[in-house]
Amino acid sequence: MNKGGPGGGGPTAAAAASVAQKQKTLLQKVEGDIANIVDNFSYIVNVARVNDPPVRNSQEAFMMETRAARMVQAADSLLKLVSDLKQTAIFSGFASLNDHVEQRRIAFNQLAEKTDHTLSMIGEKAAASLKELESNYSSSAQKTIQEIQP
Amino acid sequence: MDEGMELQLSLDKLPIKRLDSIEENGIERFPPDVDYDEKRTSLIRRIDFAWAIEKDEEKKKQKKSSKEPATPWQWQGMVENLQLAHQELSVIIDLINTVEANDAVTVASMTKPKSLPNEALSDLAVCAATKLQCYRKVGKYFKQSAKAFEQQVAREARFYGALIRLQQNWKVKRQRQTSIVPGNEGFTFDLFDNSYDQGAIIRSSLMSTVRVNHDAAGMLAINVSPELCHSLQFGFVGAQPDDMQKKSNENKSHLPDEDSSDETGIESSRDEECVKKTHSLLRDVHKAIFNEQVFDLLNREAFSASTGFTLTGIRENYLQLSLGQGTSVYLSLASSGQDHPTVEGELTNNADNAVSPLESSDILMHDAQQNTLKKKGQNSNSTCYEIYIQQIYHEHIFGRGSEKPISSGNRLSGAQANDGSSLLGHFSMSLSHRIFSSKILAELENVVFKVPYLQLISNPTWYSRGSSWTLFMEVPPSILRGCQIKASENATKRQFWTKVVVIDDCINVKAEGSPNVSGLFKGKSVDTHSINQYDCNLADLPVIILQQVASQIINWLYHEALMVGIKANRDFLCLSFELEQGETLALVANVDPEDNDGCISWSLVMEDSFAEVQKLHTNNTDDASEYRKFLGPLSLDLLYATLIDLISFVSGGGGCQ
Numbered sequence: 184m185n186k187g188g189p190g191g192g193g194p195t196a197a198a199a200a201s202v203a204q205k206q207k208t209l210l211q212k213v214e215g216d217i218a219n220i221v222d223n224f225s226y227i228v229n230v231a232r233v234n235d236p237p238v239r240n241s242q243e244a245f246m247m248e249t250r251a252a253r254m255v256q257a258a259d260s261l262l263k264l265v266s267d268l269k270q271t272a273i274f275s276g277f278a279s280l281n282d283h284v285e286q287r288r289i290a291f292n293q294l295a296e297k298t299d300h301t302l303s304m305i306g307e308k309a310a311a312s313l314k315e316l317e318s319n320y321s322s323s324a325q326k327t328i329q330e331i332q333p
Numbered sequence: 334m335d336e337g338m339e340l341q342l343s344l345d346k347l348p349i350k351r352l353d354s355i356e357e358n359g360i361e362r363f364p365p366d367v368d369y370d371e372k373r374t375s376l377i378r379r380i381d382f383a384w385a386i387e388k389d390e391e392k393k394k395q396k397k398s399s400k401e402p403a404t405p406w407q408w409q410g411m412v413e414n415l416q417l418a419h420q421e422l423s424v425i426i427d428l429i430n431t432v433e434a435n436d437a438v439t440v441a442s443m444t445k446p447k448s449l450p451n452e453a454l455s456d457l458a459v460c461a462a463t464k465l466q467c468y469r470k471v472g473k474y475f476k477q478s479a480k481a482f483e484q485q486v487a488r489e490a491r492f493y494g495a496l497i498r499l500q501q502n503w504k505v506k507r508q509r510q511t512s513i514v515p516g517n518e519g520f521t522f523d524l525f526d527n528s529y530d531q532g533a534i535i536r537s538s539l540m541s542t543v544r545v546n547h548d549a550a551g552m553l554a555i556n557v558s559p560e561l562c563h564s565l566q567f568g569f570v571g572a573q574p575d576d577m578q579k580k581s582n583e584n585k586s587h588l589p590d591e592d593s594s595d596e597t598g599i600e601s602s603r604d605e606e607c608v609k610k611t612h613s614l615l616r617d618v619h620k621a622i623f624n625e626q627v628f629d630l631l632n633r634e635a636f637s638a639s640t641g642f643t644l645t646g647i648r649e650n651y652l653q654l655s656l657g658q659g660t661s662v663y664l665s666l667a668s669s670g671q672d673h674p675t676v677e678g679e680l681t682n683n684a685d686n687a688v689s690p691l692e693s694s695d696i697l698m699h700d701a702q703q704n705t706l707k708k709k710g711q712n713s714n715s716t717c718y719e720i721y722i723q724q725i726y727h728e729h730i731f732g733r734g735s736e737k738p739i740s741s742g743n744r745l746s747g748a749q750a751n752d753g754s755s756l757l758g759h760f761s762m763s764l765s766h767r768i769f770s771s772k773i774l775a776e777l778e779n780v781v782f783k784v785p786y787l788q789l790i791s792n793p794t795w796y797s798r799g800s801s802w803t804l805f806m807e808v809p810p811s812i813l814r815g816c817q818i819k820a821s822e823n824a825t826k827r828q829f830w831t832k833v834v835v836i837d838d839c840i841n842v843k844a845e846g847s848p849n850v851s852g853l854f855k856g857k858s859v860d861t862h863s864i865n866q867y868d869c870n871l872a873d874l875p876v877i878i879l880q881q882v883a884s885q886i887i888n889w890l891y892h893e894a895l896m897v898g899i900k901a902n903r904d905f906l907c908l909s910f911e912l913e914q915g916e917t918l919a920l921v922a923n924v925d926p927e928d929n930d931g932c933i934s935w936s937l938v939m940e941d942s943f944a945e946v947q948k949l950h951t952n953n954t955d956d957a958s959e960y961r962k963f964l965g966p967l968s969l970d971l972l973y974a975t976l977i978d979l980i981s982f983v984s985g986g987g988g989c990q
Binding site: 227231233240241254255258262266273274280283287306309310317318 | 471478
């Protein structure tokens, strides 16, 4: 599983070592949390037996609450770990980011060329319309003036 | 103790030995010593439980006697049991107190009496119920936590989803802070482009880093103050303010309406809207930074004397520049919805004072129309200039497409003395060229309006400092067209053109000039006529154009005469025929741009050697003299007919009329 560190096996040995260390730490943390959850849950399940002295029962009730809280804590820390990993993957995945940026750049350049082309077409059409209008105007003005003059 | 109970007292004998009996011989007999155990037992026995037992029996009797009431209270049994328990407990407490008080009696051992099966079961049931309760509580707690986690995960998913989508277009930076407020992971959008001038970072740093926050629903939100989003405004001082309002209204960003309907159904569309809204906000900030950079650069360049602009007014985010010739412009950075009032007392642009050739019906209405058109033209032009400034700055910094920028790095300093290479210099030249060319266009339109056989064709140059027009005249076909020699068929010109090219403020007129006779037979129009080319200024332009047109007409008539075989002489604006008695009959053109009836008027002049001498002595300018007949402005057909008449007159003998 790629943890998305600085390039995963970077150019220097130190970077690779730190990545490996980080990966190990994360794995340990994950395992610790999961073991925590499993232990606490199994305790809670085991304590289901009803004992005769009521004192033991209240003690067990308190322990259950404590262990439930611990389970939730462990789950929370797991979730945090997951979101940390997500963040790292999103914001440090330079290869994919670079690819994406390159794609966008090409797309935008194409869009810019297309826009330039459209603009020049508009310009040509405007010039053609202008010519047409001018010739229409000339012919109409001539007729008007010729009617006025005998 | 109940009040109804009777108080009973028992008196103990003092624990002294009492004489039991005395015998006759004086021996005293005492009662035997009580053994310790026996003493203890007797003390215990003295505790009287009879009253409790009696009470029980009484209660049982009462119960039996009182079974008659039909509906007993449902808790009655429990109350009685509790009371009994209470009594037993009080007995025990008394016993314990007695044991405590008397050291004669101590507790030997305590054993729980063997509980009855139902008691054991009820104990077990209570424990089980308690435990079940506990489990239920834990279960509820787990459900709550799970729900909270799910919500958090969903919220994070939405947040990061939005952030990823925005990251596709914007640079996202993360700051790992030690003391991060929960909910703020330290993400920022970096909107500053490294292509900009490094010295300008200070101005835009406030806006260039936008923090990513969470809104109330946990969704991504950014806080951008709308006052920081500036837009560049360019305008002419004294222009009408209506269009300014329209422009500022366009710049306002419209926020999407808050939808308070059911969330679950449209959550994804809301996310979509949120991303779009954020995207457009970031784009606004990005544009504002760009506008600030443009303004900054122009601000710095405005103080240089070589740009062509003179700085006449300066305020915060506002520059007023004078271009000369009564034209003042302003550049400002305005927040959305805010306009800068212009400085009073500046002259407006007097670019166009001539009458527009659009309609000739009502002069007054037509002036008003023309003024509004001019102002509207200026206002639409001011938008053009805004866009133009932004475009040239953009090319300057970023280059065009994949090309390198025109200049790179930190290059725009006062050391640039060359007008052409500074942005503001180029812009000022473009602006002054546009104003100048609109004046030229007005003059040309005026001329074309007055001379009916002239046509004006615009030639768009797509260059901001160059304009070009062609004045175009089409002459009627020759009578003798059918009889023309083949070789000269192509040389028969039906169209004459005059081209006016303006680069910056230099007017260059290029036109077909006198025809080259030898070229008549070559068949190429280029060789048929020479090309005149010369510069002129605005005031002389109409005259020069008219003179050029008139000379072209003269050339055409001369050519036509030659075609017929009549020998004619051609001067600049005069076509003369020789008559038999040494007289010359000339057709003379007279140009006057102010003439409203047609700027080119014609006269017939008859001259003989005697008349020439007379002219030297007298200043006879009477048009009605026998030697000069004023014909007025003639159409080309009429001119041609006149020529034919002249030719027939000349060839018919040249006698007197």
